[in-house]
Amino acid sequence: MNKIWRAKTAICIFLDAVLLLAGMAYVFLISSRVIAPGGFLTDMSVLPMVMLTALFVLVLVDAVAAFAVSTSTWHSTFLAVSLLLYYFFSEDMTVSLYNVRLYPNAALFESLHYAFFLLSVIALFVLWNYTYRLHIPARQAIAACAFAAACAVAYGVCVMFRVQSVVAFLSLAVVLPLFIRTYVSVCRAKKDNFNFYVTGFILCSVCGLSLAEIVCNTGLVSAFPAGASTACAFAGILCYAVIYIYFIAGLDKRALKASQYKLQYERVKSQALRAQIKPHFVFNVLSSVKSLYRRDRESGDLAINLFSRHLRANIEALNIDFVPFEKELDNIQVFVSLENLRREKPFKVIFDIDCTDFDIPVLSLQPYVENAIKYSKVNEKEDGYIRISSSEADGKVLLEISDNGVGFDLGAIRPSSCGIKNSRERFLLLIGTEPEIRSVPGRGTEVIIRLGKNAKEDFQNENDHRR
């Protein structure tokens, strides 16, 4: 996982850099007339309108995707909107509007064009911060936004005096480092996230062209090339296209996996309920209780208390996935005491407990104890026992449920008790570990379960991620 993440991030950073540099190079090359802009990019009558329509469609598609797909893409929708507005106020668009005899205020358009460029950078900075919980202080974020807004206004004023480049450089000097800082933090956040790749690609392609535009505006490089903004919007759309193809290709697989998991989870859970409360067990206990009351009141009371604790644990299990290990041990002790009520030769359980500070799937050990009670015949042996042990090594917990009973031939008989099958599935599903059963005829059976100490937290994190 970590390796894949690293490779993905490295590729993304590399592509982002290439897009940034390519954008800048493109503008510089056409403005210094080293290369001629592509034919279609110089025709400023129809193309901007086409491009604008394309961007509008993109925003719609993106909004629908963000709404319908559980992996939220509000980032990219926001970015698509800024890209649309950024392009709408660009010089190419202005020229195009002139061509259809609409005469917008060029100065206003230029300052809005710049404002939306800043807005997309700042918005992304804030959104990334929020999504990845980077803990960049809110004050810094607010200050950056305020600064960017002030810059955008100042830029508008400066446009009238044709000195806008000073403000442009000044604002970039503050905003870009912030952006870079966020970018680096996201790369370090070690979260494999689709949104980051999308927004990173688009922003870098737009940034490259825009930065070059600003440099051209200073007059350092001859004239501002017509078609640069259109190229920029084009690059943005292209990035979106590539990313959507990638996303949609992966979408089916991911959705299928998630829904399969959910189905399996529900099935296993409902099976667990059926496996838990067994009618014959309930009635056996009730008749033992009845006979105990005939003997004496106190042992009847004791049995009723045990039985209600058992039922309560089972009912609680409907609503939870994990319990503290000690609670599960309590449940087992109650269960064994209930089983012993109606037996002349009681089962002896040894609690060889060395570590308790972890959680396990609720009622997941009981089926193994139940099996030992059913088949091991350890109560007929002089020193027969069922042993439950827990120990810890290297942050891993080793659970063992063993008995020194009759054992069975694993090849010949499959322990296909419903409870065991279900417990096994829950261990697999909730913790990703599989109980290992070993048995030797005549010597006993042991069940070994290995789990991480933070199995519960890991499961919850996974689940949050799935949602």
Place this chain on the structure above:
Amino acid sequence: MKMIIVDDEVCALQLFLGDIVGKADIEYKFFKDTPDEIVAWVARNRADAAFLDINMPGIDGVRLAEKLIDVQPDIRIAFVTGLDMGERDLPARVRESTVGFLYKPYDEDKLAWLLSVVANELLRMTVKTFGSFDCSVNEKPVRFSSQKSKELFALLIAYNGKVLTMSDAISQLWPDLDTARSKILYRDAVWRLRKTLRDINFNCVEFSRAKLYLNKSNISCDYWDFLAGTGKGYKGEFLKAYDWSIDYLAALDSLTD
């Protein structure tokens, strides 16, 4: 101590009565589901504690608790319920006044414990070692879940506050077994002792890796009193069920002379 008990079922009230009747210092009043009457009664008479059912047709026990707290802020609430509820399900105001939950059908030990908490009573353990070994907390005998865990506790008492190591305990309790097996049984006894003490809310033993330590406060023991010179009752018998107690007899005999 004055307390009120509210339940909509006569059976439940009867059961409760059966458990507390004859207990010293308890004055009680039972109510069925007549919330206004209850609140009015508490406003007039004061009550130290209220034992409330939660799920009643007339009123919800938690709401009733809120009203009772309104008329008497220092009242202590205990819930007696069949529901799967805990402190986390209570509003903060009620939680502050709540001393505990009893789940129906409750166990008498739990009730006794809750009563002592309500009464602000300190839990005290009394240990008898001369003759056979007996422990009780506030007059209720402690039920150990195995013989060996009881013996382990007796050994801790005999150690008189000294640290008991695993190897010491094993050599005294399981002298004839091999190490691997005796360690397993030792851990079983430790776990059971720990659970027994936790169940009665009397956590007097510190359990750490391969070591046990008994905190002597709130425990009175005839053996300790005798060692301190204030107790009597030694008649040549000390923890007679346990083989290792022979080692203590010589010292005890020398003190009697």
